[in-house]
Amino acid sequence: MTIAALLALAPARKSGEVRAIPSICSAHPVVIAASFATALARGTPILIEATCNQVNHEGGYTGMTPADFRAYVLGIAAVEGFDPAGLILGGDHLGPNPWTALPAAAAMAKARDMVAGYAQAGFAKIHLDASMACADDPKPLPDATIAARNAELAAVAEAHAPTPPVYIIGTEVPVPGGAWEEVEGLVPTSSQAALATASLQRAAFAAAGIEAAFARVVGLVVQPGVEFGNENVVAYDRSAAGDLISILPQLPMLFEAHSTDYQTPQALADLVQDGFGILKVGPGLTFALREALYGLDHIADVLFPDQPRLQDAMEMLMLQKPLYWAKYYHGSALHQHLQRHYSYSDRIRYYWTDPVASAAVAGLLARFGDMEIPEPLISQHLGAAYPDVMQGKLAKTAPALLRAAVTRALQPYFDACYGKQV
Template sequence: MSTQLLRSLSALHRDGTSIGITSVCSAHPEVIRAALSLARDMGQPVLIEATCNQVNQDGGYTGMTPAGFRAFVEGIADETGFNRSGLILGGDHLGPNPWKNLPAEQALDKARKMVAAYAQAGFEKIHLDCSMGCQGEPLALDDEATAARAADLCSIAETHSPTEPVYIIGTEVPVPGGALEEVEHLQVTSSEAALTTVEIHRQAFAARNLQAAFDRVVGLVVQPGVEFGNQNVVGYVPDAAQALSASLARMSNLVFEAHSTDYQTLGALSALVRDGFSILKVGPGLTFALREALYGLDLIAAELDNTPPRLKPAMEALMQAEPGYWANYYPGTPDEQRLQRHFSYSDRIRYYWTHPIAQKAVGELLARLGDRTLPETLISQHLATAWPEVMAGRTRPTATALAQAAVTRVLRTYALACGHDAAG
């Protein structure tokens, strides 16, 4: 059973074993390819998640249904030689969020259809999140309403799933995807709030005769005090989360799921796993690393051909022509917005990589460089973090290898923090 590791995390933590799992939250094919390739080499399962806005029965912003996303990921698994039996697919923040501008019952009906589609497609990890209000409701609902709606969606998943999925409950503050502007201080979830969330969900599930499903709740989303804004990262402070971590002793079979862990150091990620935040979600940090590599390769190509860089100007023109994914998220002067479009930790440029214009620009860059061996000196100049790997023979000095290595480097940090051998 591919979810065996998820089911065992609580017992491992109670035994004092620091083992976790990385949740890869991205639909970028190169990110998924890097995740599957690393997991293949390590002999470990891999958890890949799609969010409610990204993938749903209407296609989401990727244009993929849950069944389509599964086929997409499995196709890459087959290309990389990763055994499908080690693939865990998860659905993140499944609830009414994509349709919260509608009246509650309409939004919830859409959410039910979405959960049914995820379940039918064999997604084995389901995060039930009904914390947001719909049209005419408060921005955030109380625990009782949130739990009742989550139990409603759980009953749908139980009816439509061909397996016995595991569940995640709860939500984090601030909202998913990273905060706006600069983040200074975060309120760590109190142990009382965490315990209350679990108990109220337990009661709501019992009211629908879903006790067996509740026994498969493996994680609770909380705020351990980590976040990133457009220009800064709030690192994990173990002392601030001590009481929250200790509360796990009173939660049977549960660990914590930490969102927005992107850009945390290896030490911080390791401390999170040690303290029971055993499921580490990462997304923008992976595409941020890929963008760094692509821009570095573009500068290398410019040096080799003695021409101006081409990729960044093409992406700038695209984002200026279609500002929908960044305009409401990047405040400041025009110059500040220009920098954020390309270099923000929130990495909203990631929404553009599948655009035909972006795909053409990246394709042309990779075609220009081809499979030729790139000079070590230019790799040192423009892709400095890759230089030691190239010199040690771990990464080939070619464009495609260097691009994938940038993502793998981040994933390897997570693997090490989760207690897995990620040498290489």
């Protein structure tokens, strides 16, 4: 697994060449498989990331340790025929976030163990994020404290990684999992704040005795002015981000953009041109997957009218296990129902690995088998796929239509980073 593609981003920019890479933040097998297939067709590397809540040394909500996740992803790569040499694994928001209910000393001890696990498992891209205040911390946490804790975690990664990793610093984004409500009036990170973050972190690396590792900081997470809430998307505004973009020549790294889900193809291209060398996407991909699954569910209502519905199974599951949505979705019962199934934040993604959900999806796909779905039903319920079906580019089967939905959501990111395919 090479990090050359990441190390080359900033030097290329300084020599006048715009380079970027999409970051796929998902543990769903269909999303990961579609990502490998897209990268293979393009001849590009692939960057796949796991978050601290999703995967950690205690299992996270996926039940996977970093070593487990690595094996899981490599297994999908093998099926897709993707050379592991082109795979970069990343750890996102690595810090005390999963354990902020504990005192700082205990939470950071767990964070150190987690980072050690990521490093030992060969995750070559480490996003250091100790910005979350723990139980006995002042709120907000002082920037100097954040920088010192980040450097402490970087020292752990340096000690445990088989080869030196690259780092991401900065945290001007919502906590892992996304915004909790409608987002309005985002202000991009100021140039002063971005420069101060880089300076503080450089000093903290030096104080921790790992000054040389700062040369491997390839990205600074800043807020470009993009975000999505449950029901709205804040679009990228290049003019509003002008102050931030202006200081890029003063930095030894590029910017990393989080929460770029649902941005238009033009906005993604603009972000890349403006110096955002890493575009992270996650919920937008499983949102596309859910749309396709529900489209197939509606088609099944027509073809197999007496069979159970996937959406009903998901509704029952989420009501029985509200942990992943209850504090995020508010309003009337009808509004909460709408958000459970259709929210941009896509918190339904946390349920697809539940045995009940897995069985419901498997049952839906089994009903279709390898049958060709009638074209009028594809037009009605999976309209985005219809042009490719009519041109003979896409099989009329449920698995093909499901993967194609994710591939369409991926395409703008690969186009923005590598150029449109002719």
